[in-house]
Amino acid sequence: MEMIKRKEWGAIESGRRLSPFRIKPVGIVVHHTTGASQDPASRVRAHDRYHVKSLGWKSIGYNFLISGETGSIFEGRGWHQGAATRGQNYKTISLAYIGSGDELTDIGKQSFVKAVEGVRKKYGDHLWVKCHRDFAKTYCPADQLAAWVKQGMPLDVSVNPKRIDMYGVKQYFLDISRTLTRKPLKRGSRGKYVAMAQKQLNARLPVNLVVDGIFGRNTRKAVIRFQKQHPIADDGIIGPVTWRYLWTV
Numbered sequence: 512m513e514m515i516k517r518k519e520w521g522a523i524e525s526g527r528r529l530s531p532f533r534i535k536p537v538g539i540v541v542h543h544t545t546g547a548s549q550d551p552a553s554r555v556r557a558h559d560r561y562h563v564k565s566l567g568w569k570s571i572g573y574n575f576l577i578s579g580e581t582g583s584i585f586e587g588r589g590w591h592q593g594a595a596t597r598g599q600n601y602k603t604i605s606l607a608y609i610g611s612g613d614e615l616t617d618i619g620k621q622s623f624v625k626a627v628e629g630v631r632k633k634y635g636d637h638l639w640v641k642c643h644r645d646f647a648k649t650y651c652p653a654d655q656l657a658a659w660v661k662q663g664m665p666l667d668v669s670v671n672p673k674r675i676d677m678y679g680v681k682q683y684f685l686d687i688s689r690t691l692t693r694k695p696l697k698r699g700s701r702g703k704y705v706a707m708a709q710k711q712l713n714a715r716l717p718v719n720l721v722v723d724g725i726f727g728r729n730t731r732k733a734v735i736r737f738q739k740q741h742p743i744a745d746d747g748i749i750g751p752v753t754w755r756y757l758w759t760v
């Protein structure tokens with residue numbers, strides 16, 4: 512499962528060793544973090560700070576956190592025992608949606624499903640998915656998120672991802688990357704690659720760029736905003752690295 516590692520987002524390392532699972536996890540528990548959803552890396556750091564400094568935990572309580580804004584999956588405790596679901600932590604993996612849980616986005620849902628698939632790949636397809644509120648008197652996760660989990664996490668995709676020719680898609684993007692090495696997209700660039708990038712920026716950020724294939728001031732601003740959320744130079748230019756991040760991370 513592709514994720515932003517603890518080191519990359521800046522987890523507090525308390526020096527206390529995280530406990531491994533003594534039994535194989537049997538299920539997945541869904542949470543929302545509360546708070547804002549914007550700037551997910553800084554939200555994750557804030558929750559980490561709260562759990563470590565205020566609650567005295569070894570680390571952020573969740574195993575993984577999912578951003579509805581960027582679709583990123585953040586490593587919390589990762590494959591170690593979490594602390595988010597009292598009574599269940601020794602046998603479950605907790606996944607938290609960053610934010611109020613009442614603002615689900617398509618990309619957030621997709622990443623949530625990806626995270627569930629990643630956990631099942633590690634521990635088995637039989638793992639159940641339940642909500643925190645199934646185990647405690649809590650509002651967590653919020654209604655919208657809880658309802659979506661109860662429905663079996665359906666995705667509103669027009670294309671069945673299983674039917675996409677992944678090799679062909681990969682090749683297509685690699686070819687574009689090569690073009691961008693020679694000729695990166697920047698202010699003043701025009702064409703179908705600019706339009707593709709604008710469309711993707713609209714999907715990855717809360718922006719609403721006109722998809723006109725003209726790289727103007729707003730597109731540049733959106734590119735910088737996107738780059739700032741990732742470990743890449745925020746120069747406002749789409750080269751092969753930024754291009755790759757736009758579609759994968």
Ligand SMILES: [Zn+2]
Pocket residue numbers: 541542543595643649651652
């Ligand atoms: Zn919860």
